[in-house]
Amino acid sequence: MATEHTEHVVVVGAGQMGAGIAQVALQTGLRVTLVDVSEEGLAKGAGRIRAGLAKLVEKGKLEDAKRKAAEANLATATRLSEVKEVDFAVEAATENEELKKRIFQELDGVVKPGGVLATNTSSIPITRIGAVTKRPESVIGMHFMNPVPVMQLVEIIRGAATSDATYEATRALAVRMGKTTVVSRDMPGFIVNRILIPMLNEACFALMEGLGTAEDIDTAMKLGTNQPMGPLQLADFIGLDTCLSIAEVLHKGLGDDKYRPCPLLRQYVDAGWYGKKSGRGFYKY
Ligand code: CAA
Numbered sequence: 001m002a003t004e005h006t007e008h009v010v011v012v013g014a015g016q017m018g019a020g021i022a023q024v025a026l027q028t029g030l031r032v033t034l035v036d037v038s039e040e041g042l043a044k045g046a047g048r049i050r051a052g053l054a055k056l057v058e059k060g061k062l063e064d065a066k067r068k069a070a071e072a073n074l075a076t077a078t079r080l081s082e083v084k085e086v087d088f089a090v091e092a093a094t095e096n097e098e099l100k101k102r103i104f105q106e107l108d109g110v111v112k113p114g115g116v117l118a119t120n121t122s123s124i125p126i127t128r129i130g131a132v133t134k135r136p137e138s139v140i141g142m143h144f145m146n147p148v149p150v151m152q153l154v155e156i157i158r159g160a161a162t163s164d165a166t167y168e169a170t171r172a173l174a175v176r177m178g179k180t181t182v183v184s185r186d187m188p189g190f191i192v193n194r195i196l197i198p199m200l201n202e203a204c205f206a207l208m209e210g211l212g213t214a215e216d217i218d219t220a221m222k223l224g225t226n227q228p229m230g231p232l233q234l235a236d237f238i239g240l241d242t243c244l245s246i247a248e249v250l251h252k253g254l255g256d257d258k259y260r261p262c263p264l265l266r267q268y269v270d271a272g273w274y275g276k277k278s279g280r281g282f283y284k285y
Contacts, residue, residue: 007031009031009032009088009173010089010107012035012090012093013036015092018036019048020052020149021092021120021148022045022074024179026070028177032075033075033076034076042076046076049074081109086112088173090118091119091121100124100129104119105132116173117138122143122190122193122246127160127186130159140159140170142154143190144179145192153179154179155182156181156183156184159186188249188252188253188254189246194250198259200234201261203218204264205264208264235265236285237275237276239276240275240282241274244261247265268281
């Protein structure tokens with residue numbers, strides 16, 4: 001797809017991922033409409049985007065004129081039905097299958113013929129999401145990593161019916177956004193979470209068994225394997241509820257007991273200790 005076809009991107013969901021995706025799209029000169037059912041969520045998301053752009057100007061990584069243009073290219077809406085002339089949609093709503101299916105049925109009526117309906121899901125099969133639309137060939141997984149403005153990777157996941165044209169358009173957009181892409185089959189966890197979540201889960205088992213303190217486990221992995229964050233710190237950063245939910249998807253979808261979620265992880269989630277976002281996880285914030 002030529003770049004002029006991806007002029008108007010709609011991002012559904014104004015949370016951390018949606019705002020990050022919208023920010024990076026704006027930085028590349030695209031027109032973006034950020035959609036969220038909550039006015040408050042939208043205001044927070046737009047604020048996060050403006051702060052992110054301002055930070056780049058401060059660091060000399062973005063010209064102020066480009067920041068102004070990017071801000072002018074941002075629109076918000078509380079209903080998808082208000083949004084017109086969409087070339088490319090990226091859904092980054094809460095990880096709830098029924099909600100995502102409803103959003104995709106709506107997107108089916110909003111995105112132009114020949115446009116792309118992408119989901120940032122980390123755990124729901126793309127094929128299943130595509131099947132609720134009248135155009136599963138246009139549905140694809142576009143999985144960004146957190147924090148979106150910093151992380152270089154986008155995993156692209158083709159559903160059973162995804163067309164080559166949809167794949168090419170998605171890859172072109174990711175590259176335009178400055179990202180490197182990899183392609184994953186539509187299997188539980190795709191590539192990153194299939195490998196990452198068992199490691200984080202294993203760190204929880206190590207802590208539960210008293211192999212070391214949280215600090216020692218994290219220091220060991222940070223300095224011993226050159227990772228920017230230790231596994232428990234990273235689990236807190238991702239969200240322990242998210243880690244548990246992906247671990248459950250791997251366990252159920254792949255059927256092997258090696259993916260069994262750690263009981264300590266489950267207990268922390270039961271306690272409402274979701275990590276950084278709730279003020280407490282393996283660490284206090
Ligand atoms: N938004 C925008 N920029 C951010 C940011 C954010 N939320 N957090 C940090 N940055 C920027 C900083 O401004 C800084 O930029 P400069 O180098 O230009 O100054 C740079 O990132 C480094 O940040 P800091 O110096 O503040 O902190 P750091 O060096 O400790 O890096 C980090 C922070 C980038 C988050 C780093 O710790 C890291 O890479 N951690 C691992 C993150 C990771 O693995 N993410 C993937 C999670 S898995 C996932 O997302 C998939 C899933 O489905 C669960």
